Amino acid sequence: MNAQTWTLKTTIDGPEDAPVLVLGHSLGSSHVMWDEVVAALADRVRVIRYDLPGHGGSAPAPLDRPMTMADVTAALTRTLADLGVERYHLAGLSFGGLTTLAMGTAAPAGLESIAVFGSGPVTAPLEQWPERAALVREQGAEGLIEATFERWFTKDARTEHADVWQRVRDAFAGCDREGYAQACEVLGSTDLSDDVAAIAVPTLLVAAENDGALNYDTAEPLARTIGAGATPVEVVRLADVKHMSAVERPREVAVALARHIGVDA
Template identity: 30%
Template sequence: MPSFVTPQQITLNYQTFGDPKHPALLFSNSLGTNLSMWQAQIEFFQKDFFVIAYDTRGHGASSTATQPFGCAELAQDVIDLLDHLQVQAAYFCGISMGGITGQWLACYFPDRFKKVVICNTAAKIGQAQAWQERAALVRAQGLQPIAATAASRWFTENFVKNHPDVVQALSENLAAGSAEGYAQCCEALAHTDLREEIAKIQIPVLVIAGSADPVTTVADGQFMQQQIHGATLAEITASHISNIEQPERFNECLKGFIV
């Protein structure tokens, strides 16, 4: 897979699909996953879009940081990737942590995005203390304890029962990831609160929420819709990783918004 070193000295791993002459559509992964989580979207959109998927720093084949960072740095990685690929303006779709990144981009880099889709996310995800405790846990014990319970947060009980191979592959990917990279992103999320800032967003935004999501709820989605001028909300019958649990419905919502 191609990669490049950003001005922040992060080696960012990415893949592109489709014709570079087509409109660019960039996907940003959730905490504990990598760009492979977007496979169903890549297959669906690559015919009509120049699809870009990347591993968030500390995830997949992207490097970890040498110093603490926040949402601003996660967002800057995206801008650096667009610059590297010589893409002036793109459509953006991010889920969970990637959705936080998308909110920051919509606030501070509106000229680089045609439309932004933020999925299974919130303007403030969880509580700072819980994120700090999780960061300390994975540094002490690795990612196996988190991976062992991830499925119950990511998917509905029915999906876990009926798609064991999908769930196992994602859990194994999480367990095999960088504990330090995961911990650093937990700390970034601990300090991120965009509840006031998102009111300044002026570009078109779609919020996708999972009706059974225990992590970032429909109420979180409704709050973002209300705060962001002109934003629309789509609800999917899924838990936290809705693009994998309900790929056809997810793709339908995304296509309907950006086409």
């Protein structure tokens, strides 16, 4: 596998003849953050979860330069082609949400809709990410867990969603240093602010009230920008939740996704 052919590790659930929903995870997590959402959908949806390089036990990307969002979207496109996926809906949270917006702007063949959680078109300030990459390459990601989980979860998540909360924590602790740093490089070089207006597929924005990325206030201007060209845009608001809405509100997230892609909720 080389820079032009590498693909992403996937986990697949659901009937082969069902509509396909592709899910992307956050920086430092893995496909496990979607476990409870998938459990609510997999009887009627073909769910493909991909792991970023260095996440979920996958290897870092085979690159001898900083990774870019174009590298990630190309790898995702190759992955789906290798799986024989011709038509699909794409959703993602945080890094996965930014990737979803990037795919929406690129408009690859077969993309039917997008759903974005916990991300806008840029993860500002951009200059924080090269510093984060350097830190993790030197020290690993474990030292970032406590502050990250404070931003990601409400105080009740550890008890109310203990199994998935622990799986996400284990994924973070086990994240490969180089893979995490590569993802940081992507965040530090990606600003889609001038591109998202070109999105033409139906779009769902899931805004978590207390999220630092996509909350009630930031979702509205993003919806207006995407919808300015008559693209259908829906905003779903989740009260009293932080960044990891897919972990803390899996049933509501599953219902919103099912409705968005046109299957029974």
